[in-house]
Amino acid sequence: MSEVVVTRKFQVTIPKKIREKLKINIGDRLLVKVVDGKIVMEPIRGSDALENLSSIADRLLGGPK
Secondary structure, three states: OOOOOOOOOOOOOOOHHHHHHHOOOOOOOEEEEEEOOEEEEEEOOHHHHHHHHHHHHHHHHOOOO
16 A cells, blocks of 8 residues: 655656556546545546446436446
């Protein structure tokens, strides 16, 4: 487990060991959500990105949930 600091712009730096383990690179997108009162960030990969966009579009357009 690592500790990070929130900057005045509300940014955090993902520790190097975690970035390397999850193969997170500059420009990668992460899904950020609250689960049981905790912030959870997970990389969005290939088909995950398409599913995410579809889900967001559905919510915006009032489609399936």
